[in-house]
Amino acid sequence: MPIDAVTMLLMTQAIALVAALVLAAEWRLAKVRSLAWWSAGFATIVVGSGMSVLRTPDSFLLYVWLANGLLVVAHLLFAKGAAAFAGRRLPGIWLGVLLVWVALLGTDPASDRTALFGLVNSALVAILSLKAASLLLSLRRTSEVRDAVRLGHIFLGHGMFYLAKSGLIFMPGLFVSLIGFKGLLIKASLYEGILVEVSLALLMLAAVRHRRERQITALAERDSLTGAYNRRAFEAKATAGMALARRAGQPVALLLCDVDHFKAVNDGFGHATGDRLLSALAGILTDSVPVDALVARLGGDEFAVLLFGLPPENLPALGRRICHRFAQSGADIAGLTLPVSTSIGAATSVRGIEAMPHLFDRADRALYDAKRKGRDRISLESGAEQGGASPPLRLAKVARRACVGCQEVCS
DSSP: OOOOHHHHHHHHHHHHHHHHHHHHHHHHHHOOHHHHHHHHHHHHHHHHHHHHHTOOTTOIIIIIIIHHHHHHHHHHHHHHHHHHHTTOOOOGGGGHHHHHHHHGGGSOOOTTHHHHHHHHHHHHHHHHHHHHHHHHHGGGGSSOOSHHHHHHHHHHHHHHHHHHHHHHTTSTTTSOBTTTTBSHHHHHHHHHHHHHHHHHHHHHHHHHHHHHHHHHHHHHHBOTTTOSBOHHHHHHHHHHHHHHHHHHTOOEEEEEEEETTHHHHHHHHOHHHHHHHHHHHHHHHHHHSOTTSEEEEEETTEEEEEEESOOGGGHHHHHHHHHHHHHHHGGGBTTBOOOOOEEEEEEEETTSOSOHHHHHHHHHHHHHHHHHTTSSSEEEEOOOOOOSOOSOTTHHHHHHHHHHHHHTOOO
């Protein structure tokens, strides 16, 4: 049995009220601006739906014109929320859609006035929905492709529905009267509105929560000073990466590097300067290697880079480029020209079959060799690939530090 228009409007109002309250509560916890805009949009629908229920032939201005105008306002708020979520600003020119609606007050109240209002209302809702869709679908180029893009598709479908509706309003029998909710298009709009409301509310909440989860995960994986992966994340991702390289038969290269005479820099110029050096080195490492490489700060001034598919003969040139760029960065630290350098130890596994502890051990020995030969260079460990047991991870680093400390040539 078909549901009457008033009942559908009350359902629309109830759903919008719940959505507005849930999104507002989430905004109070997360302080995400897009949630505030979206909550305000649903709150506007609550008011508009309540007013629509009261419409009579003598109340066109208040309960038809203003009520439908609030639907346009709600979609403007949705578009602003989509812009905020996408990290964009909705230009002020978009407020002009409201001026178009206000301009209709000057029209002659002829017999086709409700159709004219329906046409303009549908066109404006369509334009704003398509704008929100374009903002959210632009996130396909980023890593946030799940719920945000689904939300964009809902806005896209909603906008296309209203665009089609605006083109069919003057066809006989499809749009009869806004006052009495007569006509196929009006009833279809009420049904579509309920479905879209539920979908929008769920996906808005899911998109924001998914982004927050990704941010929390990123914070747990990243070193707070340099933005590089921390040791735990590096070891987990390295294990997975090595497994993929092994199946593909790809070469794997591990670079270990640290800042030469880092303790002397800290003692002579302060820990803030030392921190800036570490951040500079992390940035140089990230910029110098392919996007699929893993860059991590293992602790102190120690960094690791794991490269997949890079031919071993390309490592010396890569190491020299990193050393050169880091030496130049000393002039940009605290406005001083610091004689800074980095030493790099590299080890390769040609078929990706070597266990990670062995690769670390070999790269560590290469790093010690670079220090012994005068620093500010890359040294390659060319030992054959091995399997089986190996010394504990970073054991060679501990031994090297002890030797270097005895000789008072701090790394």
